[in-house]
Amino acid sequence: MTVTRFAPSPTGYIHVGNLRTALMNYLIARKSGGTFILRLDDTDRERSKQEYADGIMADLDWLGLQWDRVEKQSERLDRYAEVADELRQSGDLYEVFETPTELDLKRKKLLNMGRPPVYDRAGLGLSEAEKDRLRAEREGYWRFKLDQQRTEWEDGIFGHVSIDSASVSDPVLIRADGQVLYTFASSVDDIDMGITHIVRGSDHVTNTATQIQIMHAIGGTPPAFAHHSLLTGPQGEGLSKRLGTLSLRDLRAKGVAREALLSLMARLGSSQPVELKMSLDEIAEGFELAQFGAAPTKFDAEDLWPLTRARNQALPFEAVQERILGLGVPAEMAERFWRVASQNITTLEDLGHWWALCRDGAEPVIAAEDAEFVRQAVALLPEPPYSDATWGEWTAAVKEATGRKGKGLFLPLRLALTGQASGPEMAELMPLLQKVRAKG
RNA sequence: GGCCCGUUCGUCUAUCGGUUAGGACGUCAGGUUUUCAACCUGAAAAGAGGGGUUCGACUCCCCUACGGGCUGCCA
Numbered sequence: 388m389t390v391t392r393f394a395p396s397p398t399g400y401i402h403v404g405n406l407r408t409a410l411m412n413y414l415i416a417r418k419s420g421g422t423f424i425l426r427l428d429d430t431d432r433e434r435s436k437q438e439y440a441d442g443i444m445a446d447l448d449w450l451g452l453q454w455d456r457v458e459k460q461s462e463r464l465d466r467y468a469e470v471a472d473e474l475r476q477s478g479d480l481y482e483v484f485e486t487p488t489e490l491d492l493k494r495k496k497l498l499n500m501g502r503p504p505v506y507d508r509a510g511l512g513l514s515e516a517e518k519d520r521l522r523a524e525r526e527g528y529w530r531f532k533l534d535q536q537r538t539e540w541e542d543g544i545f546g547h548v549s550i551d552s553a554s555v556s557d558p559v560l561i562r563a564d565g566q567v568l569y570t571f572a573s574s575v576d577d578i579d580m581g582i583t584h585i586v587r588g589s590d591h592v593t594n595t596a597t598q599i600q601i602m603h604a605i606g607g608t609p610p611a612f613a614h615h616s617l618l619t620g621p622q623g624e625g626l627s628k629r630l631g632t633l634s635l636r637d638l639r640a641k642g643v644a645r646e647a648l649l650s651l652m653a654r655l656g657s658s659q660p661v662e663l664k665m666s667l668d669e670i671a672e673g674f675e676l677a678q679f680g681a682a683p684t685k686f687d688a689e690d691l692w693p694l695t696r697a698r699n700q701a702l703p704f705e706a707v708q709e710r711i712l713g714l715g716v717p718a719e720m721a722e723r724f725w726r727v728a729s730q731n732i733t734t735l736e737d738l739g740h741w742w743a744l745c746r747d748g749a750e751p752v753i754a755a756e757d758a759e760f761v762r763q764a765v766a767l768l769p770e771p772p773y774s775d776a777t778w779g780e781w782t783a784a785v786k787e788a789t790g791r792k793g794k795g796l797f798l799p800l801r802l803a804l805t806g807q808a809s810g811p812e813m814a815e816l817m818p819l820l821q822k823v824r825a826k827g
Numbered sequence: 828g829g830c831c832c833g834u835u836c837g838u839c840u841a842u843c844g845g846u847u848a849g850g851a852c853g854u855c856a857g858g859u860u861u862u863c864a865a866c867c868u869g870a871a872a873a874g875a876g877g878g879g880u881u882c883g884a885c886u887c888c889c890c891u892a893c894g895g896g897c898u899g900c901c902a
Contacts, residue, residue, distance in 0.1 A: 394902095395902090396901085396902050398901085398902075428902070430902090431901065431902070434901075434902090483900095485900095486900090487899085487900070490899085490900085494898090497828090497829095498828060498829090499828095500828095501828060501829090502828080502829080503828070503829035503830075503898080504828080504829075504898065505829085505898085528900055529900095530900095545831095545832070545833095548831075548832085549831085550830070550831065551829095551830060551831085553830095554829060554830045554831090554898085555830075555897090555898075556898075556899095558899095559899080559900050560900095561900085562900040563900060564900080566900080568899095568900075568901080568902090569901070569902050570902090573902090588896085589831090589832070589833095589895080589896060589897095590895090590896055590897070590902095591896090591897090591902090592831060592832075592896075592897075593830075593831065593896085593897045593898075594897085594902090596831090614832090616832085616833080616895080616896095617895065617896070619894085619895070621838085623894065623895085625895075625896090654839080655839065656839065656840085657839075657840075658839080658840045658841060658850085658851090659839090659840085659851085660839085660840090660850075660851035660852070661839070661851075661852065662851080662852090678840090680833085680839085680840070681832060681833060682832085682833045682834065682840095682894085682895085683832090683833070683834095683894065683895045683896085684839075685838065685839080687838080690838090690852085690853095693852085693853095700865095730864075730865070731864075782861085786861090792861065793861060793862070794861090794862050794863090795862085796861080796862075797861075797862030797863085798862045798863070799862090800862080801862060801863070807863085808862090808863060808864095809862090809863040809864050810863070810864075811864090812864090813862080813863095
């Protein structure tokens, strides 16, 4: 039984980076008929907010990434305390007392000597008497004693990974104020909840080494790990600074379609071509972790637009009927309007532009050399309303009168009527036009 | 500074020592549509640099350069 989880901390909204992680875990579970758990890693009490938790769930809902169960770390504090006691007894957890300032000093000193800034384990050498004296001054906190060997695993994406744990500081698992830290809570949860596969960003590879050790210490068997590469911007720059503008809700507000987002994020960085899929089932079908590369992946939000366009153009009239009527399009014209406009939109918001053009006419665009031609042509155009035949009849008449044909005939007329060089099939558009501003 | 990982067409990537280095997106050019778009066909386009190993290296090893990550009493 496959069990995966998406474990965001509710300290912000979902962005493209998170989404990739969530999606991969979701797809792995779905592909094998397993369980997908949404786990809110909310042990950081100062930064975690209900508002963000709600936002994350709303975003996952929108995407259709349905979770089978929600877990909250804040509701499992007793369990963490219990496991922590076991680790204290086994000697895996030891008490330390350095202040942040002291630690900072130690780090700088080591760095100056050209040595790696690894915690010196001073706490391990403290006698009971010394600890008592320190406890009288301040609250102690707890570090996990890493075995300073290499920690290795077969990564689902990176292949064989080997981390030298001697180059990693013993992680703090429990703070002076008693707060349980992510590294610990997460390890306990993954074991308790029977997680079988963890996919997360490659920013966690070092964590994985220490968490594997923690999992062993609490008597668990580590799940299979896979670390996906991190996204960078189109220039290869780190995405973290720009993540604010790449939140799901912002993209959604800009009109990005969920199918576009899912289709791109499930394939970007893999050897599979990115093509529009209309359902998560279709997306899951070709999804293989092993097809993802380990190199940083460039993400360009612009790539979402062609997919969004393809998705919107594929929508049946019924799906947009309400929206179109909402624009004020008369019911008898609605279906034709969709047929005509749908091929020329990116987001559904663009429909408003086309309807405004039909209703109010467009500011004509007339090149200087076409001015006389357009004047002649417009004089031959009757008043609205128009029929299916209007365009053919009119252009034939204009051709007759001016001798123009082909591009020289049609493009100036299109520009005069719609103000744009590209757009819907003119013959189809004409019956929708209520006004032609070029007629003055 | 230390520890991980990475580097193939513009982009995402395939290639598990011998290939005309393949595909997809994008770009460009033709075709088609009495215009644009859509569509069809075609083209241009790549192994970071330097050393090894080998009959033979994109592929294995080392060095350099560059990119990303980690190096918190954050996650």
